[in-house]
Amino acid sequence: MRTVVIGSKELSCILLDTLLEQGHEVLGVFSRDDEPGMGIWHEDLGHRSLATLAQSHGIPVHFGMKVNSEESLELLSSLQLDVIFSCFWSELFKAEVLGIPRQGIFNFHTAYLPKNRGSRPIPWSIIKGEPYCGITLHKMETGVDNGPIADQEKVAIESEDNAYTLYIKLMFAGKRMFERALPNFDNGLLKLEEQSATDATYQLRGEPFGGQLQWDWLPEQKERFVRAMDFPPFRGHRQPPQALYAPGVRLCVITPKGDVLSSDDTPLSVLNIPDIYRFKTTLTGGDAIQRKELRNSIGDRTEQGILLYPQVDLEEHFPIMEALLRKNVLAVSSKEFRYVSSLNLMDTQPYRYHNGLLEVPQIVVESAKEAAEIVAQADLESRTINIAVYVTLRMEAEIADETFRILSQENLTSDLRKVGFREVCNEFDTAYEDFST
Numbered sequence: 001m002r003t004v005v006i007g008s009k010e011l012s013c014i015l016l017d018t019l020l021e022q023g024h025e026v027l028g029v030f031s032r033d034d035e036p037g038m039g040i041w042h043e044d045l046g047h048r049s050l051a052t053l054a055q056s057h058g059i060p061v062h063f064g065m066k067v068n069s070e071e072s073l074e075l076l077s078s079l080q081l082d083v084i085f086s087c088f089w090s091e092l093f094k095a096e097v098l099g100i101p102r103q104g105i106f107n108f109h110t111a112y113l114p115k116n117r118g119s120r121p122i123p124w125s126i127i128k129g130e131p132y133c134g135i136t137l138h139k140m141e142t143g144v145d146n147g148p149i150a151d152q153e154k155v156a157i158e159s160e161d162n163a164y165t166l167y168i169k170l171m172f173a174g175k176r177m178f179e180r181a182l183p184n185f186d187n188g189l190l191k192l193e194e195q196s197a198t199d200a201t202y203q204l205r206g207e208p209f210g211g212q213l214q215w216d217w218l219p220e221q222k223e224r225f226v227r228a229m230d231f232p233p234f235r236g237h238r239q240p241p242q243a244l245y246a247p248g249v250r251l252c253v254i255t256p257k258g259d260v261l262s263s264d265d266t267p268l269s270v271l272n273i274p275d276i277y278r279f280k281t282t283l284t285g286g287d288a289i290q291r292k293e294l295r296n297s298i299g300d301r302t303e304q305g306i307l308l309y310p311q312v313d314l315e316e317h318f319p320i321m322e323a324l325l326r327k328n329v330l331a332v333s334s335k336e337f338r339y340v341s342s343l344n345l346m347d348t349q350p351y352r353y354h355n356g357l358l359e360v361p362q363i364v365v366e367s368a369k370e371a372a373e374i375v376a377q378a379d380l381e382s383r384t385i386n387i388a389v390y391v392t393l394r395m396e397a398e399i400a401d402e403t404f405r406i407l408s409q410e411n412l413t414s415d416l417r418k419v420g421f422r423e424v425c426n427e428f429d430t431a432y433e434d435f436s437t
Contacts, residue, residue, distance in 0.1 A: 001024045001025065001082040002024075002080060002081050002082050003026055003027065003081060003084060003085060003101075004026065004027055004029065004030070004076065004079065004084045004085075005028075005084075006029070006030040006086040006087075006089055007030070007050060007087040007089055008032040008038065008050060008087070008089065009038075009041050009047050009087075009088050010041075010047040011174055012029075012031075012050040012087050013047075013048040013053050014171065014174065014178065015087060015178060016029065016057075016059075017053075018178050018179055018182060019182070020057065024182075026057075027059070027060070028059060028075075029051070029059060029060075029062065030062050030067065030072075030089075031049075031050045031063055032063075032090075033051040033052070034064065045233075051063070067091050068091065068093065072097065073096055073100070076101075081101040081102065082101060082102045082103055082185070083101045083103040083105070083185055084104075084105040085105075086105055086106070086108070089107075092142075093105060093140050093142075098140055098142070103185060103190075104139045105139070107140045107147075108135060108137055109145050110167070110170050111125065111133060111135070112132060112134030112136060112152060112154055113134075113138060113195055114146075114197070114199050114200035114201070115130070115199070115200070116133070116202075116203065117146065117203070118144050118203040119203045119204060119206060120203060121133065122166050122167055122228075123163050123228035124203050124228070125157060125166070126161065126162070126163065126166070126224050126228035127208055127224055127225055131156065131157060132155060133155055133157055133170070134152055134153055134170070135153055135173050135177060137149070137150045137151045137178065138152075138195075139192055148192035148195065149194075150181055150184075151181035152177065153173040153174075153177045155169050155173050162230035162231070163229065163230055164231045164232065203354060204321060204322060204325075204354060205322060205355060206356040207356045208228065208229075208355075208356070209354065210352045210356030210358065210429075211229055211236075211237060212238045212352055212356075213225055213226075213240055213243075214352065215242040215387060216349075225237060238430075240428070242349065242387045242388050242389070242390070243387055244388075246388065246415075247383050247389075248388055248417065249375055249378045249382060249391055249415060249417070250388055250390045250391070250416075250417050250424070250427075251393070251416055251417070251418050251419065252392040252420065253392075253395065253400045254333065254362055255394075255397045315353070321353060321355055324357060325356070325357055331357070331358035331428070332357060332359055333359075333361070333421070334359065335359060335361040335362070336362055336363075337361060337362070337363045338363075338364050339364065339366070339373075339374065341373075343374075345374070345381055345389060345391065347361075348361045348362075350390055350424060350428060358425065358429075360390075360392050360424055363391070363393050363394065364393075364394045364395075366395075366399075367399060368399050368402035371393055371395060371406075372403060375403075379415065382415070404418075
């Protein structure tokens, strides 16, 4: 067969070895080995270089090639290819390139599809407590890991497994699978099985929960997460600031005009998009055009990494979350709680979405009396459960002045620290690493 390998890391070298051992004609490789981030894989983890291996066999190497570019389309179309094999590549392949090889393009995904399509399938399989993960060879279609399956191999997740040990197991499984599956591309025995859409799961791009434990998880959730983030020499899990700071209230005040009071009462600008409500009704999951529209609306105005984003359900609209993450938005304040005496303040604590975006819920108050009551409740909660409690209040500026006067009169400021929205972001993005958990 006439083929090309598009990939990175050790698995790409395994593909090239296997193709050459079985007598196939490899006409080129697309390599990421020149990217700065690949150094850790080669130097610290001992992965071979696809580029170096290809060059040792006299195979042309293409660095920095975008698979959907005109240059790529022209090159691949000229090679009269039977099939292309891909692994660990960071681009989505468009229909124009997918249609070039006679048999299509086949990708290796480190999950037992249709489970765990998308980003970080190995850690997510541990985080979710699944009994097994796997590696799948599937024919690529437009979309994310959704094409029909050519072969796959299941790998059990043992109680002692972490992300690194599973990764090693999956590399061996991938080698066995490819050696078994490759002859079928030549002998007419290749069979493709459609994936079940109802059984599919998908994870957004981004580090799971930003690599950060959540303070209110159960012990078994925390234990799984620690293992899921354990892949030396990469950074492991981080602790949430609630569990590390001394008990007390960390108060952030947002005014309707978009100003945030910092710890020294200096206003900090917060990005506010006036037309944002239209995205609430028009955005649909996976719509790349509207995701691009949102990114363009944000533009370059996220230099502080803060986006005030009212009344939008980010869980339902994952294109919004991807657009925000790509724009390096550190945190959003989209969920609003109206003050009632029965409000559970633990529901209003900052938390991470699955892809790591930080949500800082806000409580809307109509009077300084309401604000003071919330701070008093937070102070009691903090001492009861022995953690720092975050309170983000949205109020008129004049109410904020009156609130601080009342808090001072009622002696509720001794363990209270005023923080700006940016400070909350910084606290949650600090690497509070603790490997004893």
